[in-house]
Amino acid sequence: MSLDDPVATYRAWSRRSGELHEQSLECFPGGDTRASAHFAPYPLFIEYAEGCRLHDADGHELLDFMNNFTSLVHGHAFPPIVAAVQEQVALGSAYAAPSRSQLALAQLVKERVPSIDLLRFCSSGSEATLMALRCARAVTGRQRFMKMEGGYHGSYETAEVSLAPLPGRSGDLDAPRSQPIDASIPQSALDDVVVCPFNEPERARRLIARHGDEIAAVIVEPILGSMGMLPATTEFLQSLREATEGCGALLIFDEVISLRLAPGGAQALHGVTPDLTALGKIIGGGLPVGAIGGRHDLMSHFDPREKRPIFHASTFSGNAVTMAAGHAAMEALSPAEHARLDALGERLRAGFTTAFAEAGIHGRATGQGSLANIHFTTEPLHDARDTMKGLLEAGPIPAWLHLTMLRRGIASASRLMYCTSTAMGNPEVDQAIEALAASLHELRPALERKRPGLLVA
DSSP states (O other): OOTTOHHHHHHHHTHHHHHHHHHHTTTSGGGSSOGGGOOSSOOOOEEEEEBTEEEETTSOEEEESSHHHHTOTTOBSOHHHHHHHHHHHTTOSOOSSOOHHHHHHHHHHHHHOTTOSEEEEESOHHHHHHHHHHHHHHHHOOOEEEEETTOOOOSSTGGGTTSSOOTTTSOOTTSOOOOOSSTTOOHHHHHHEEEEOTTOHHHHHHHHHHHTTTEEEEEEOSEETTTTOEEOOHHHHHHHHHHHHHHTOEEEEEOTTGGGGSTTOHHHHHTOOOSEEEEEGGGGTTSSOEEEEEOHHHHGGGOTTSSSOOOOOOTTTTOHHHHHHHHHHHHHOOHHHHHHHHHHHHHHHHHHHHHHHHHTBOOEEEEETTEEEEESOOSOOOSHHHHHHHHHHHTTHHHHHHHHHHHTTEEOOTTOEEEOOTTOOHHHHHHHHHHHHHHHHHHHHHHHHHOGGGBOO
16 A cells, blocks of 8 residues: 555555444434544544553554543553542442542642632533523623633534634634534524634733623633634733733633643633633543632522522532542642653653654644644744634645554654643653654655645745
């Protein structure tokens, strides 16, 4: 099979996964049960995983730099988590009642994130951001809220407004248009959202001043995840803090991803304190989880003893198995391990950027701490529009790189997002860097034909 066709080469390399994908098409739309894990021509079927290694249906071993979209900070089958889950499941998996495991994990989260006085567990990051927005509406009596262009806050209508700002459709940066991600988004959701450009402090101040009396909250990811792992600047986050205080809106940090950047999350790194924080991913130890936390006076609106509390009922919120797994995961994530994860992430990003330079291809890695994302550009990446511009200019090349890296034993998100885990060390990171260098060499003829503008002159 010629390497000139990366898709055909991938198919030949992963025949068993291809056969299972054909069977899955009879059960799932597109052959998978979540859009984020899908990619063309089909994803690999994983048989089992341990530490930082995946084993697929064709017998390949891959280093896992996706970690279920950053949620597995210790990799797979981490022994303390396995032991905690086994012990708890023998005692029952979920009670319609509080448990000691809920209390233990809540106490740990409160200790690490000082802005959280009270919290509530839920079943996903999506649910966490949704309940944070409902809290803001209940507290302020206002309907609308502001989100960042390119920000992803879950799988519901308003959370996905302007997730992928397309050129020519998104309006001026001084007043971005609310754009639907698909045909399911109603006009009412678009009307409820004021879109703000990411990393534009002065524009953010002006937009908040213009809409301040009608927005209940401003919600922001301290690192723009789905649009290429672009870190917010401290100046930008501070501008949101000051402007929301001035207009009476709440500031919500979506730290579902960014909690892994420091024991206290990105808010601790930037020294900016939000009113409410949404959590998820790593606090569940690999099981479904979410949490909303914040100031006592805000979170008390969820108190069932209140005259008219915010209604929050969720069958699997705070289930005993997730709580046990989450406590084991977070207890093992010491400051020293945070520092080691960050060093691995920095090594990965630097190595990736060097590999592009040595290959004579425009490209770089962005990110922060243990998080990284590859982009086919050497231009500075400031916001979601920069990311979208780069993706459109690169055409099929990022998808081909993803498939080529899989064949070389490196698994990432198809959007070329990577993260490190405590199951890794320098050898695994160096293996990924070497795989990228070899993959770029393999793909260079395709770039010469399809995207010569990506080659360094």
